[in-house]
Amino acid sequence: DVKVTQSSRYLVKRTGEKVFLECVQDMDHENMFWYRQDPGLGLRLIYFSYDVKMKEKGDIPEGYSVSREKKERFSLILESASTNQTSMYLCASSLSAGRTYGYTFGSGTRLTVV
Amino acid sequence: TQLLEQSPQFLSIQEGENLTVYCNSSSVFSSLQWYRQEPGEGPVLLVTVVTGGEVKKLKRLTFQFGDARKDSSLHITAAQPGDTGLYLCAGDAGNNRKLIWGLGTSLAVNP
Numbered sequence: 001d002v003k004v005t006q007s008s009r010y011l012v013k014r015t016g017e018k019v020f021l022e023c024v025q026d027m028d029h030e031n032m033f034w035y036r037q038d039p040g041l042g043l044r045l046i047y048f049s050y051d052v053k054m055k056e057k058g059d060i061p062e063g064y065s066v067s068r069e070k071k072e073r074f075s076l077i078l079e080s081a082s083t084n085q086t087s088m089y090l091c092a093s094s095l096s097a098g099r100t101y102g103y104t105f106g107s108g109t110r111l112t113v114v
Numbered sequence: 115t116q117l118l119e120q121s122p123q124f125l126s127i128q129e130g131e132n133l134t135v136y137c138n139s140s141s142v143f144s145s146l147q148w149y150r151q152e153p154g155e156g157p158v159l160l161v162t163v164v165t166g167g168e169v170k171k172l173k174r175l176t177f178q179f180g181d182a183r184k185d186s187s188l189h190i191t192a193a194q195p196g197d198t199g200l201y202l203c204a205g206d207a208g209n210n211r212k213l214i215w216g217l218g219t220s221l222a223v224n225p
């Protein structure tokens with residue numbers, strides 16, 4: 001089975017801190033995604049990447065950046081954490097470009113910014 | 115803006131009952147996916163439907179893609195407590211690699 005692993009299940013950070021969320025997938029998927037999930041707002045796409053060193057903004061990229069130096073790893077960076085970035089963060093991967101395959105999600109990181 | 119509307123938003127039923135949840139849009143999708151998410155976990159893909167009118171079955175779950183590929187339904191027969199979770203639909207509009215997500219139907223099956 002494809003596995004997507006997120007480095008932390010729970011994280012508490014202070015306002016203004018730089019926060020790194022790591023995601024690793026083990027099935028050679030080309031596409032990787034970062035979402036945040038909030039009650040009543042659903043899944044919102046922050047950034048995605050369809051190749052190493054490639055990235056594209058999603059619907060809510062402000063306050064975030066990403067890095068994809070290796071195919072299997074996609075990192076989300078909160079440059080200066082704020083309380084409105086308290087959320088559940090989900091990483092996902094999918095197989096191939098040219099057609100949308102099903103996504104495999106990690107278990108999520110619940111981030112609290114205090 | 116493409117939207118996927120899911121209904122109902124919340125559903126609480128007794129074990130053994132049948133239910134149907136809906137995913138509707140005014141846009142055409144080249145495929146549509148259904149996921150189930152349990153509390154504190156990421157969504158898990160249940161099925162992808164691709165052809166208009168397609169019906170797929172997964173044990174007690176039946177998925178249908180509308181003829182015009184604008185809507186889909188999920189029917190659960192004889193629901194069990196293990197079916198409890200958030201059911202999400204997601205559509206592929208075909209013009210990029212991103213999915214369009216519904217807000218989900220939160221299902222509680224009581225023993």
